[in-house]
Amino acid sequence: MTSEPEKYADRIYRSGSALVAGVVLLGLVGWLAGDALLRGDGRTPVTAASTLLFVAPLIVAFTLRPAVFASDERLRVRNPFRTVTAPWSAVDSIQAGYSTELVAEGTKYQMWAIPVSLRARSKATRRREAAESGRAPRSFLGFGGSAAPDVADADRPAPGDMAVAELRELAERHGADEAAKGEVTVRWSYETLAPLAVGGVALLVLWLTS
Structure with missing residues (x-):
């Protein structure tokens, strides 16, 4: 059964x-x-x-x-x-x-x-680039942070892009x-x-x- x-x-x-x-x-x-x-x-x-x-x-x-x-x-x-x-x-x-x-x-x-936040998307891109280069991401005034983000945090996309990726996965899985x-x-x-x-x-x- x-x-x-x-x-x-x-x-x-x-x-x-x-x-x-x-x-x-x-x-x-x-x-x-x-x-x-x-x-x-x-x-x-x-x-x-x-x-x-x-x-x-x-x-x-x-x-x-x-x-x-x-x-x-x-x-x-x-x-x-x-x-x-x-x-x-x-x-x-x-x-x-x-x-x-x-x-x-x-x-x-x-x-x-x-909603798509271009600011959040740009922030996620800077975070990923900083993790790849090993440098801390620049702040609004151009100064670096205390440390570069770890890889797991850097790979996290903007919330809107994350939701779209999840929906695309569901469409492919159940289409x-x-x-x-x-x-x-x-x-x-x-x-x-x-x-x-x-x-x-x-x-x-x-x-x-x-």
């Missing part, structure tokens, strides 16, 4: 800085709108509610929502306003230039959750699997777009009737 191969939980890729920024911005917008709702008079509470309904989904869409989920069968890219699900057999390539992109069935999809076959599907995030549209229409009506 043969046992089925063990399945692992999805790998999840998200931007920590974006999550922090989203929580801070939501707190700030909520505080300002709440104050206007409680203390404002005239059209101020209605304007504050409409603004909150418009701004909050935008903050969530661009900070809290983006994520990339990778399993043995598929890659799911959750961007601000839509979710792209691509079985590994449909993945043509995963690229990292000035941004990270999924190419599936000939179409490019940006992966918002895995021919029977469970990883299928077509690319794209789903719009109506739960984000609906309140955004309502808030936008409300603000437009308030502006036209002011």
